[in-house]
Amino acid sequence: xxxxxxxxxxxxxxxxxxxxxxxxxxxxxxxxxxxxxxxxxxxxxxxxxxxxxxxxxxxxxxxxxxxxxxxxxxxxxxxxxxxxxxxxxxxxxxxxxxxxxxxxxxxxxxxxxxxxxxxxxxxxxxxxxxxxxxxxxxxxxxxxxxxxxxxxxxxxxxxxxxxxxxxxxxxxxxxxxxxxxxxxxxxxxxxxxxxxxxxxxxxxxxxxxxxxxxxxxxxxxxxxxxxxxxxxxxxxxxxxxxxxxxxxxxxxxxx
Numbered sequence: 001x002x003x004x005x006x007x008x009x010x011x012x013x014x015x016x017x018x019x020x021x022x023x024x025x026x027x028x029x030x031x032x033x034x035x036x037x038x039x040x041x042x043x044x045x046x047x048x049x050x051x052x053x054x055x056x057x058x059x060x061x062x063x064x065x066x067x068x069x070x071x072x073x074x075x076x077x078x079x080x081x082x083x084x085x086x087x088x089x090x091x092x093x094x095x096x097x098x099x100x101x102x103x104x105x106x107x108x109x110x111x112x113x114x115x116x117x118x119x120x121x122x123x124x125x126x127x128x129x130x131x132x133x134x135x136x137x138x139x140x141x142x143x144x145x146x147x148x149x150x151x152x153x154x155x156x157x158x159x160x161x162x163x164x165x166x167x168x169x170x171x172x173x174x175x176x177x178x179x180x181x182x183x184x185x186x187x188x189x190x191x192x193x194x195x196x197x198x199x200x201x202x203x204x205x206x207x208x209x210x211x212x213x214x215x216x217x218x219x220x221x222x223x224x225x226x227x228x229x230x231x232x233x234x235x236x237x238x239x240x241x242x243x244x245x246x247x248x249x250x251x252x253x254x255x
Contacts, residue, residue: 002029007037013115014038017086017132026115050111050133059156060137065109067164070138070157071171072103074209079134079141088134090127090175094120098255099174103127106171110137151208165216166250172213177202179253182239200238200247201227210236222246 006027011034013023020031051058060066073079077090090103100118107116107129119126135141140151153161161168173179183196204210214236217224223243227235238247 002033010034011037013130016115016130018115018130019085022085022130050131050136052136053133057156059160060110062109063160064164064167065106066137067160067167068102068171068174069106069110070161071168071173072106072175073138073171074140074146074151074206074212075172075175075177075204077175079138081135081141085130086132086134087128087130088138089129092125092127093254094123094125096254100125100127102174146209147204147206151206151212153212161212161216162219165220169213169216169220169247170251172202172204172209173200173247173251174254176204179247179251197239197241198244198248200244200251202236202238203234205234210234220246 006029010023010027010029013026014020014034020034023029023034024031051060069077072090073088076092077088079086079088088107090107092100092103094100104116104118104127107127111129111131111133115131116127116129119128139154139157140146142149177200179198179200181196182199183194185192185194187193202210202213204213210233214224217238221243222238223240224236224238226233227237229235238244
């Protein structure tokens with residue numbers, strides 16, 4: 001016998017777009033039992049749609065987490081949509097456990113119910129969350145690669161980014177950016193000396209995503225330049241001392 005809490009949890013997972021097989025394996029419950037609960041209990045346990053599916057769409061409750069997750073999604077995230085299954089995936093380098101934790105936490109804060117798991121691969125970890133509502137929350141989802149289609153924020157997304165710009169920038173840097181130490185030499189008093197200085201880079205092939213990044217930096221008063229490599233303007237550099245200090249305060253290196 002299963003208690004009502006277990007039955008509700010199983011039905012909630014199915015309602016989010018999970019397949020019967022995956023829910024059955026995760027919860028160690030037979031498909032037959034879940035099917036029976038659907039017939040008997042589902043009409044009584046209607047799960048309200050996500051905030052974007054409502055008749056009058058709203059915005060996520062945790063705006064900071066959404067701004068950060070939006071940055072991660074535009075960088076190293078993507079959504080896979082199948083007839084009975086939808087999931088958001090963010091790929092993180094395995095050497096940054098703090099980033100992996102932050103990605104999972106953001107997913108759980110933006111959507112309270114979906115299943116989140118980590119998949120270990122060679123050199124990286126995929127943070128994966130199942131819910132049919134991820135395409136609602138990230139309407140930039142579509143066929144093909146991001147840099148091959150227009151990436152434009154909807155009005156409600158832009159309002160969130162305007163309210164929490166640093167979280168958005170932090171998500172972009174944590175996905176497609178880095179903080180490094182550059183060095184140069186200068187001759188002073190006849191002696192060549194080496195100087196080191198910190199620098200942030202953001203690299204993305206999509207013109208639209210780079211413009212979202214630089215536009216947000218402009219509003220924050222962060223100076224930036226294009227760092228063209230082989231004729232491609234894919235790299236954005238933040239190297240001025242005051243601007244790096246701002247980035248260190250609000251973003252910081254991956255960890």
